[in-house]
Each structure stands twice: as structure tokens, then as C-alpha cells.
Amino acid sequence: GAGVSQSPSNKVTEKGKDVELRCDPISGHTALYWYRQSLGQGLEFLIYFQGNSAPDKSGLPSDRFSAERTGGSVSTLTIQRTQQEDSAVYLCASSARRGTPLHFGNGTRLTVT
């Protein structure tokens, strides 16, 4: 009965390093989303996975960003060669199917120094 779990909760990295953020969705949820929330800003869509369909990557801001979802469950968001503007809270959400409410994790706060 656990909710969406994200790790780490906080990550500080140096500019230029790669980072991996992990998301464990609610068991049985077929849809998984990544969003980014910069300080004082709204939620910016990054990528969306639905079952075995090809992911919707249209929100990824650059080719430094990539994500995968293994076995239809756990997802990893990877940011290569991090930049200071990548600093934000990265939120993962899952839903039972398209159109149903998203359940969000507590996010990973990424700080690039």
C-alpha cells in the first residue's frame, strides 16, 4: 500500500557530473510521469510512460536528459553533464491508467553547484 517512492530525497552534485534519480511507482500503476518544479515555479512536464507504449519524451528540455522504465515498474531519470539551471525538484507520479488521478512522490531536490 506504499505510495510513490523517490530516491534520493536530496542530491547535491557538481556541474558537469551525471546524476540518476529513481522512482518506484505504486504497484500496478501502468502510467508513470516525471515532472520538474523549479523554485517558485509551476510543474514542467518531462516524460510520460504508459504500459509498453513508446514514451512521450516531448517535455525533455535537452538531450542531456533521458529516462527509462524497466519491467513496467521502476523508472530512472538520468541527467548528463548537469548544469546549474538543472537545479529543481524532480517529481515522479504514477496513475492506474491514462486519465486517472496522478499520485506524486515527495520528489528529489537536485542542487547543481
Next chain:
Amino acid sequence: AQKVTQAQTEISVVEKEDVTLDCVYETRDTTYYLFWYKQPPSGELVFLIRRNSFDEQNEISGRYSWNFQKSTSSFNFTITASQVVDSAVYFCALSEAPETSGSRLTFGEGTQLTVNP
């Protein structure tokens, strides 16, 4: 393309006042879903309500009520007799029909509500 606009960036009220948060959306689809989420200071996003485009009936849940009007593409949220614990950022969001590609949830910029004692 879909778009959600929350024109009120910040609202400040005194406890027990009623407050309405505005949400206007744009979509080309005839079938879509609208949502409201609450983000308290602790940061987690809490789902409040989902409404589909074919159901214009207003909904009331305790002190919360929602007014969906397709004619004006609005989905406004009213809190009656506000309380300090209502202080949070509130996000309105839109999801186009599940059958269409993407089905991403597009959020508005959020409205920061502060309820003062």
C-alpha cells in the same frame, strides 16, 4: 496544444473568509479531464478532484466546491470558511483524452493561498 492559466499568482485572506481560485483552460479536444491539486508547505502534491468534460455538474466536498463551465472554459475552486491549514499552492491541471497520444497532465502556474489567522 493544451494550456492552463491560473491568473491569480497569490491570494491572501483572513480565516473564515471564502476564497475562489480561478482556472481557465484551452484544449482542442472534446473529451478531457480537469484536476485540482494542493501543494502544502511540506511539498507533496495532494489530489483534490478530477472532473471529465462531459460532467458539468458542480461538486461540493465539505468546505470545497468546484464550478465547471465549458462555455467559458473555466474550472474554478472555492474554499468556504477558509482555515489556516488551507494555506498552500493550488494547481489546476488538464489531461486530454486517454485515447490521444501523450495524455500528459498540463499544470497551471499555481496560486499561492495564504490564510491568516
